[in-house]
Amino acid sequence: MKKLTESNAGRSAAILIFITFVLRCFIAAYTGLGIGESYYFRGALHLDLSYFDQPPLFFWLGGLGIKIFGLNNFGIRFPSVLLFAGTSWLLFLITKRLFNAKAGFWSVVIINLSAVFTVAIACWFQPDAPLMFFWLLATYFIIQLMVGPGTENSEATRYSRKTWLLWLAVGISMGLATLSKYHVLFLFAGVFLFVSTNKNQRHWLRHPGPYLAVLITIIMALPIIWWNYNNGWVSFVFQGSRAGVKDGEHFQLHFDWFLRSILGQSLWLLPWIWFPTIRQLFKSYQLRSQLLAYSFSFWMAILPIVFFTVVTLWSNLQYHFHWQAPGYMMLFVPLGFAIDKGLNSEATKRFNRRWLNFSVYFTIITIGVLTFHMVTGFWQWYGPKWMVHHFHGDNTDPTIQGVDYNDIKTRFDKEGWTNNPNVFTGSPRWWLMGKVDWVLKGKKDIVVFDPDPRNLAFLVDPKKLVGKDAVIIGDQQQIFVDANAKPFFDSVEQLPDIPVIRSGRVEYKLQVYYCKNFHLPAEKRMDLPLYRQLIGLPPFGK
Secondary structure (H helix, E strand, C coil): CCCCCCCCCCCHHHHHHHHHHHHHHHHHCCCCCCCHHHHHHHHHCCCCCCCCCCHHHHHHHHHHHHHHHHHCEEECCCCCHHHHHHHHHHHHHHHHHHHHHHHHHHHHHHHHHCCHHHHHHHHCCCCCCHHHHHHHHHHHHHHHHHHCCCCCCCHHCCCHHHHHHHHHHHHHHHHHHHHHCHHHHHHHHHHHHHHCCCHHHHHHHEEEEEEEHHHHHCCCCCCHHHHHHCCHHHHHHHHHHHCCCCCCCCCCCHHHHHHHHHHHHHHCCCHHHHHHHHHHHHHHHCCCCCCCHHHHHHHHHHHHHHHHHHHCCCCCCCHHHHHHHHHHHHHHHHHHHHHHHCCCCCCCCHHHHHHHHHHHHHHHHHHHHHHHHHHHHEEEEHHHHHHHHHCCCCCCCCHHHCCHHHHHHHHHHHHHCCCCEEEEEECCHHHHHEEEEEEECCCCCCCCCCCCHHHHHCCCCCCCCCCEEEEEEEEECHHHHHHHHHHHHHHHEEEEEEEECCCCCEEEEEEEEEEEEECCCCCCCCCCCHHHHHHCCCCCCC
C-alpha cells in the first residue's frame, strides 16, 4: 500500500469500501437469516405505512430488494449492504470536513473493523443500516452549515440560496432517518445541544432553516403517526415501555444489568476498539471549547451512549448492545484523527501500527471462521465443542440460530402441508415463528400463540383461519403449547420431531404438533392478542 497522504486518502477509502462491499455481498448471500431478520421478513412482503416495533423504511427497502433480486437471502439483505457502503463513504466525507482526509480514511477502517458494524449493521436485514446512512447524510449537510470554512455568521451566508437548500436537505435526510428507526430523536437532541452550547451557533435558533427542517421531518413521518393513530399508538407504547419498569414491578436498581451493558458494548465493538473510542468521548468533551469539531462530535455521540446505558440500571434491555451504535459511529470521527496523529508521532507510531494490524487480522480471521462455521458447522467436527456450547446451557451451538431451518420446508412438502389451503402454521414464540415463516417464504398464514406476538399479530387476520387445521412448530416449549395453543383446537397431536441438519449432522430438533379445527376457546384469554382478534378487538390494548 502506498503511503497515505491527503491526496490519495479518498481513493484509498473508496477502494476499501468497494472491497468490503463485495465481501459482504457474499456473506449476505450465503449465510442464513438470524432470528431478528426472519421475524422482520414478512413485513417486507406486506408493505404498510408503519409497523408494530419499527418504522417502515427498511421493510420497504427489503421489499424492493426482493422485487429486484428475488425472494432469497441476498435479495432481502442487499439494501443493507449497499447502504453501509454509503455510510462508510459519508463517514469519510464528514471526518475529512471536520479534521482531514487521512483521518477520514482511518475512520472508515475502524467502522469496518468494529464487530457490530462490520456484519450485523452492514449485512443483516435490520433497521440499523438505513438509520446509520441517513443519520450520517443529515450530519453531512449539517456540518456544511455549521462547521468548517464557509460557515461564517453573516447575512450573506445565513440567507443564501445554498443555506436554504442545505436546510431542505437536512429535513429530508432526518425524515428518512425517522422512517428508519426511533433513535433519530437523539440526532435532533444532539444538534440542538450543540447549537445551544456554542455561542457562535446560537444564531441558528433564530433562523427559519432549522424549523423548516423539523417541519419537513414531521411531514415525512406522517406514515408512522397515521399508522400508530389507527393502532392505539402501540409502537410508541412498546418502545417506550422498554425504557421503563414493567407493570407490576417495583423500581429497583440493577447494577448487574448496568455492568452487563458496558461489557456487552465493549464486546460488540471489540474491547481494543471500544476503549480508545470511549477515550475520544472524554477527549471531545475536554476539547469542545477549543475546536468546534470536537464539540460537534461530543454532542452527536453522548446521548445514545449514555441514555441506553443508564436505562439498564432499572430496565432489562437484555442483549441489545447495538442500540448505542449511532453514538459510537460519531466517535469514529475524532478517533480517525487520533489514529492519524498517532501514526505521525515517533513516540506512538509503532504502538498504533501494531494495534491496527492486530485489529485487522482479528476481524478478518474471526469473521472468516464464524461465517465458514455458520455455513458448514465445521467446528462441531474439528474444533473443541466447549467453545460453541459454553454460553448455552442446553448444549446447543448458538450459531445454529443463523442457519435457515430448511428442514422445516422439507417436512412440510413431504406431509403435503405446504400447498394445503386448509392448513396454516403457528409457534409459541415470535422469533421461532419468524424462522418458520422465512423457510416457507411466507406462503402459509401464521399465528403466534403467545402474549407477545409483536408485529406478526398485524400481518394475518386469524378470523379467516377458523375451522382450519394448524401445524405448530415448537422448540422445547411443550408447556406453552399446552397453555396457549391447545385451547384453540379440538385436538393437538405431537408428531415426530424435525431434525435441523447442517453439513449432514443433526444439530437441533424442533417439535411438531398437528392441531385440528381452529376455533375460539371456551375460556376467555384476554392476555392473548390472538383471542382479542378473534372476538373483534385490536390485538393490543386494555
